[in-house]
Amino acid sequence: MAIPYDCHTHTTFSDGRNSVEENVRQAEAMGLELVVISDHYWPGDDDLSVRVRRIVDADAESPIHVVPGVEVTAQDTFGTVSLTENEAGLVRFVLADMGGSTKGVAVDPPADLDRYLANVFRATLSLVENPVVDALAHPFNLGRFPASVTPAQLPRSGLREIGAALFEADKAFEIMNQMSWWFPDMLEAQFTLEYAELLALMAAENVKFVLGSDAHSCGAVGAQGWCRRVMDLAGVEKSQVVDLPRKFADGLPHAR
Numbered sequence: 001m002a003i004p005y006d007c008h009t010h011t012t013f014s015d016g017r018n019s020v021e022e023n024v025r026q027a028e029a030m031g032l033e034l035v036v037i038s039d040h041y042w043p044g045d046d047d048l049s050v051r052v053r054r055i056v057d058a059d060a061e062s063p064i065h066v067v068p069g070v071e072v073t074a075q076d077t078f079g080t081v082s083l084t085e086n087e088a089g090l091v092r093f094v095l096a097d098m099g100g101s102t103k104g105v106a107v108d109p110p111a112d113l114d115r116y117l118a119n120v121f122r123a124t125l126s127l128v129e130n131p132v133v134d135a136l137a138h139p140f141n142l143g144r145f146p147a148s149v150t151p152a153q154l155p156r157s158g159l160r161e162i163g164a165a166l167f168e169a170d171k172a173f174e175i176m177n178q179m180s181w182w183f184p185d186m187l188e189a190q191f192t193l194e195y196a197e198l199l200a201l202m203a204a205e206n207v208k209f210v211l212g213s214d215a216h217s218c219g220a221v222g223a224q225g226w227c228r229r230v231m232d233l234a235g236v237e238k239s240q241v242v243d244l245p246r247k248f249a250d251g252l253p254h255a256r
């Protein structure tokens, strides 16, 4: 049950090791129909339009779809991201994550667990409601933040609320192939079981998923072995995965 795309790859535009062209070549080699170039974009970085032009050129040279995207990070619990609406208009797929710079989660988290979790859910909900965002990147990637929380520790009511909001806003939940990297303190098997339960809960809310490798070197482009394993465990069907190649072939301005 291969999903013929990768919605999340990095290049030397940000912290990836390979060029756009090298990522695209590997995407072709893996038999993909579409690859998104989704580098981080920080205020003060080079003009986003320069990157987009290079990605559009790579698309013209390739038999597969090469989509200009970006990965932005929540700056706080209110869904503020490092991308203006104008900049969002330059790209066609916006992933949003929580990262090392997210205030109230990774930076200065409250010591009280309930208040911390409230921040996590508020930040996640705000990203879903941010109009520039198309998909949540590796959602609930909390294992490397100061207040490490495992998927099973997340209150189910809060998760259901996020699921309902994703469905309502027609935004996607990324299943990221290297998700277990975020949880170095958990046994891999335990992490996978807990994340499968989380995915099953999202699927029950009719959430749509997208698959990404979060490749930081071209060798990982198109990798989805874990994605498919955790989907099987969670009972997520292929029909619940967004058909990005079709969406883009239909010429939609955004992928959702």
Ligand SMILES: [Zn+2]
Pocket: 008, 010, 071, 137, 214
């Ligand atoms: Zn990424």
